[in-house]
Amino acid sequence: MESFVLPAALRSKARPSQASPRASAATATKVQSGIKAEHWLQLLGGQAVADSEMRALTELVRLRPVVAAESVFRSQTRADHVIAVLDGVVGLGSIGPQGQFHLERSAHGPAWLDISSAWVGQGHTQDAQAMGPALLLELPVKSLRPLLHRYPDLQDRFMLALAQTVQSLTGATHDLMAKDAQKRLISWLLQRMAAPAGEVALRERKRELAAQLAITPETLSRLLRQLMAAGLIEVKGYSIKLLKLADLRALAQA
Structure with missing residues (x-):
């Protein structure tokens, strides 16, 4: 039987992590234009966000561009923000004693990287590192908390996003064990x-x-x-x- 050659899409070298000029330009454009309605739609459980809610959220947002292999956050460091990747890919895992990054899962934007740690006042449970050029969204919980009290529907959407994240991770854990x-x-x-x-x-x-x-x-x-x-x-x-x-x-x- 002929040996199977894995298609280019699945080879480790198929998609290099170095930023291409086109990718860097795209990331820069997104930083300038800011977060869009479709980003909120995907981050908040597929529920549409009202214009007033989106404006209020956008006032709190900090956008942070990162390059390949740049640290997004470190395990056990204090979490004051809920963090998502808007564009690009971020890996979550652990950093070894020699500084090597051990990938456990990856998040393709738009997706939450840590939507829970800041609410419970604990450190991040994993290390996160950019797999290539990416754009991050950070929302300070200190300012987000009163905002959600002002907008009950928005609070429900964040609860839905949190529940979906928990459900996804629970399902993945079950699959690994069973x-x-x-x-x-x-x-x-x-x-x-x-x-x-x-x-x-x-x-x-x-x-x-x-x-x-x-x-x-x-x-x-x-x-x-x-x-x-x-x-x-x-x-x-x-x-x-x-x-x-x-x-x-x-x-x-x-």
Whole structure:
């Protein structure tokens, strides 16, 4: 049988972390133009934000551009802000004694990086580091708290965003404890699938996806080869097409 060559979309070197001139220009443009309505829509549980609420939030926002490998926050440092990535990718994990970053999961903007620590007055539970040029959003809880009292609907949206974050992390923890590597990969593919086409658009580099599934990049390559050989998936460029949904769901639940 021919050896399987992993498509460029899933190779570790497929998407270098160095900032390209085009990416740097895009980030600079976003800093100048500020946060947009669609950012709030995705950050606050898919609920539309009223103009008055958006203006009030925007007055509190601090936008911070970061470059590849720049620290976003460190574990155990005091958290005074809720923090999100608006554009780009930020990795969450731990920094080893020699300064090396161990990736556990990645967040593609717009997405929350830490929406909870500042509320409970504790330090961040993980280290966060930019995987490439990115734009961060920071909201000081000291100012955000009275704002949410003034806007009850906005408070509900933040509660929804927090609940969705907790639910996502709880589901990921359950999968790590209860499912083997193949089931975790299939579950991830099914969750990311765009209906009805049955395709998964790949945003993650191979290393990022493997870290999210708690497996090595080599194991990820092997599992993808197995699913392809079984006729369950087809890899094309930057997407994976799920061919036999019923069989994949059965494997994920077995």
